[in-house]
Amino acid sequence: MDFTFTDEQQMLRDSVSGFLTKNYDFDQRNEIVRSDTGWSRDIWRQFAELGLLGLPFPENQGGFGGGATETVAIAEPFGAHLLAEPYIACISLGGAAVAAAGNSDWLEKVMNGDAIAAFAYEEGRGTADPIQVTMQATPTDEGFILTGEKRMVLAGGEADILVVAAELDDELGLFLVDPSADGLSVTSYPTMDGRRAANIRFEAVLANSIMEKPGEAIRTLLDNAILAICAESVGAMGALMKQTAEYAGTRKQFGVSIGSFQVVAHRMADMKIAYNKARATLLYSAALIEAGEATQKDIAILKGQTGKLGREIGEAAIQTHGGVGMTDELSVSHYHKRILANDALLGSSEYHLRKVGTLS
Amino acid sequence: MDIDFGSKLEDFRAEVGAFLDEAPTPAIREAGRKLTSVFAPFEQCMEWHQILHKKGWAAPSWPKEYGGTGWSVEQRYIFAEEYRKRDLPPLLPQSLGMVGPLLIDLGTEEQKEKYLPGILGGLDFWAQGYSEPNSGSDLASLSCRADADGDDYIINGSKIWTTYAHHANRMFMLVRTDNSGKKQQGITFLLLDRVDYEGMEIRPIVGLDGSPEQCEVFFDNVRVPQSGRVGEENDGWTVAKHLLKHERGGSAASPTLKRGLERVREAAKSTPSGFGSMMVDDPVFQRDMGELEADIASYEHFEKLAVSGHPMANDPSFPSMNKTMNSELVQRVSVMITRVTGTEAIPFQNEALRVGANVEPLGTDLDLVAMPYYLNSRATTIYAGSNEVQRDLIARTVGREG
The missing domain is CATH 1.10.540.10 (Acyl-CoA dehydrogenase/oxidase, N-terminal domain)
Structure with missing residues (x-):
């Protein structure tokens, strides 16, 4: 190993x-x-x-x-x-x-x-599993027709091409859609963690099917994306831990650095434990994926732990910083917001941890 | 023991409900729906304060002779319940909940006469100038100084985390008037009758939710009259401790928590769990909601015991326990809200959040407020004495209960 x-x-x-x-x-x-x-x-x-x-x-x-x-x-x-x-x-x-x-x-x-290619997948308040996708693709003589709505499409507003996940014959398929196609309306917005995304309405939009009955291909795609998302979060967690340790070492109250108070020191210790758990799971999961051995349970453990431990680290970082942790000026809250947004994408830790428990 | 609220109170509940249904303007209601903080949108909040004052209901907890309602504790609780049910914006605590009660207790007759009417009537807003860049949890180390000069003080230094100072027209603050003794000695409590003194500068701080709620306040040789002093010179720490009781005590916070849960439950009816049902029917969600709801219930019981005069509220650490419990429950409710809103909480929609903005939110009202509320709520365990400091205070009292 x-x-x-x-x-x-x-x-x-x-x-x-x-x-x-x-x-x-x-x-x-x-x-x-x-x-x-x-x-x-x-x-x-x-x-x-x-x-x-x-x-x-x-x-x-x-x-x-x-x-x-x-x-x-x-x-x-x-x-x-x-x-x-x-x-x-x-x-x-x-x-x-x-x-x-x-x-x-x-x-x-x-x-x-x-x-720029964007993947239009999430619907409603989040799409934790591909079986939750409800958008339907209807075959016609000219091609496939898509009707419905995709939300939280990352980079959806600036995409040159959209890849849309929609149901076809009770299975998920992938469809290519030109963002300037008739019947498409795009509402772009910034996200709270400093990215751009869009909600996209489809009113009988003509689409090309590029993959019917993709089976495991969609899972593989989502698993790899989850790995990238989690790696990004773990990178943010590492930065938060480092910054918080620096702050606790230099910020003085009651005549001493706040890091010398046991309650703060133990919180720093918990942050470090959380970070090491998350990073170990990240690296181990990467090895599993690379070996083609990652199960759905492994992926759920990765996403669930990253979201949960990331939230713990982000909240601890803000609390340790006190007032300045609440400002837009410091990067602390921005890291936390990125971790939270990543947690919500492709199924939150709440969803994935429960999924871990349902899979034997 | 007697748990009865009294049968007459159903009439009272109906009377309160009828007024609260009819009196707020659409903008005031909108401000309540778009609430993402303890501190409601300023303009609509003050407008609502003035409407409540006309009705005589602005300060239910004040003594009747100073303009309070004379309601029983049960009536006050009912008022809070009906208020929160309608998602109305809470009145700002600095004036009505802090400096007002303080002046009633410790102010001179002249100060009461000069300031209480404006506080009660919602004509003035007082900012609270306590924390400093180097004095947060260790508040007593504050160094913003006031030097006596004739009938005046000259103030030099700065304050930070001064909520809504950019909206304030008055300010109460702690200043250093002596450095020779222990740090708690040598602090003086001052009232500033205006915030536009020469040499005073207020700079808003943009918060993590993207909104300016807090401020920095700078003093460069600011000359203010000594008549604004509350208590004796160098005795401000005693005055401040007295006020903290009002700040940390809270009156009826559980209705707000319960209302938050109710909104979560409502949204959970139309949010898929990912496990084949809506969240509201999902056993795991039900278990998590149940745990939180039960904890809120215990807090409600604690609050009700306290307002009924139970000796539990005489514990010296009562304000600290109350603040710790409430702040952590607020945070847990806010997490539950982001959980039920999911990816719909990720768009940054500060323009749609502004009262009166003609911007359609992307999703529901709850989706709109979820993330700013969660983020803003991180402050509850930091402000008014961090929960670490509160736990230190509570720890000192363990084993000394009467």
């Missing part, structure tokens, strides 16, 4: 970390988030040049054939820097869906950074 990064993976991680440290500190990040577009095309282009946009895709499709560990290696630094660019939206979800369907035209554009 070995759960460490290889030299190559470590180099990849270091290069992403180094790039973000140089170009993406908290102030630079906030400037990007507050801009009209909410994320930087310039950073995105540089991601393409660094090979990050093609990283997880198979070599025979023009990608770099990165696996689960590579995803972790880059997504942890993304979380530590509160990335606003749509990597998870366009690569881990939209791009992965296009790749799974074998659509090389769109995949190439995505990998080059020339197109």
Whole structure:
């Protein structure tokens, strides 16, 4: 057994970390988030040049054939820097869906950074499991017709192509939709953790089927996206722990650093335990996925633990910071908000922990 | 023991209900529905305060001779229940709940005459200037100083976490007037009859929910009259401790918690659990709701015992226990709200949250307030003495119960 990064993976991680440290500190990040577009095309282009946009895709499709560990290696630094660019939206979800369907035209554009692909999946107050998808695809002579609504489509407002998950004959299928198609109305908004998303209404929208009866392919896609999301959260948790330790060591009340009070010291200890649990589960899950051995229970453990432990760390970080932890100015609350948003996506920890209990 | 609320009180409940149904303007109701904090949207809150004052109901807990309602504790509880049922914005606590009762207890006749009418009538809003950048939990270490100069004090220093100071026209504050003794000695309690003195600057702080609720207040040689002092010079800590009883005591907080749960239960009827049923029918959700509801019930019982005059409320740590219980329940309810709203709580919708904004929210009212309310509620275990400090105070009393 070995759960460490290889030299190559470590180099990849270091290069992403180094790039973000140089170009993406908290102030630079906030400037990007507050801009009209909410994320930087310039950073995105540089991601393409660094090979990050093609990283997880198979070599025979023009990608770099990165696996689960590579995803972790880059997504942890993304979380530590509160990335606003749509990597998870366009690569881990939209791009992965296009790749799974074998659509090389769109995949190439995505990998080059020339197109944003968004994955329209979530509905209602969240879609924890594919069987909860209710949008129907109706076959007609001209193609498939989609009617219904998708919500919380990450990068849905700036997408050049939408990959829509909809039910066809009691099974999930994937459909390509042109965002300018008739019958489509898109409501874009910023998310509370500094990303962009959209609610999209479909009124008899014409769509191309790219994958019918995908079976396990959708699960695999979602599992890999969950890994990326969790890695990002764990990266945010690490940053929170470090910052909180620094603050507790320097903030003085009653004439001493607050970290010297046992109640604060023990909270820091609990944060460290929580972080190590979450990171161990993340790395172990990555190894399971890479070996093709990850069960639905393993994935549920990963998502459930990351959400639960992340919330614990975020809340502890704010409490330890006191008043300043409540401000927009400090990054502390922004990390917590990213962790909470990630928890809500693709099924919350509440859902996944219960699922763990239901699976033998 | 006697649990009876009294039969006449059903008439009272009906009277309160009828007024609360009819009196608030649409904007006031909207402010209540869009509540994401203990501190309601300012303008509508003050408008509502003035309407309640006209009715004579602005300060149910004040003594009757100072404009209170003269209601029994049962009536006050019923009023709070009916109030929360309608999601009306709570009145701001700094004036009515803090400086008002303090002046009634400790103010000079001149101070009472000058300030109580504006507090009761909702014409003035008082900011609370306690915390400083380096004095949070260790409040007594505060260093914002006031030097006597003739009939005045000259104030230098700064305050922080001064809620709604940018809306205030008056302010009460603690200042350092002596450094020679223990830190608790040498503190003086001052009333500022205005906040636009030369040398005074108020800067709002944007909170984690994206809204400016807190402020920093800077004093650069600000000259204020000594007649604003409450109590003796250097005796402000005693005055502040007296006021903390009002700040941490709370009156009837459980109706707010219960109303929060009710809204969760309602939303759970149309939210799928992911396990084949709606959340409301899901056993796990029911178990979690049950645990929280039972804890809120115990807190309600604790509150009701206290207002009925049970000796439990005479425990020196009662205010700290009350504050700790209430703040942590508020946070648990807020988590439950985000749980039932799920991904619908993730959009950032501050524009739709503004009262009077003509922006349609993306989802329901609960979806709209869920995340800002959760985020804002993180402050409840930090402000008014962090829960760590409260537990220290409670710990000192364990084993010394009468």
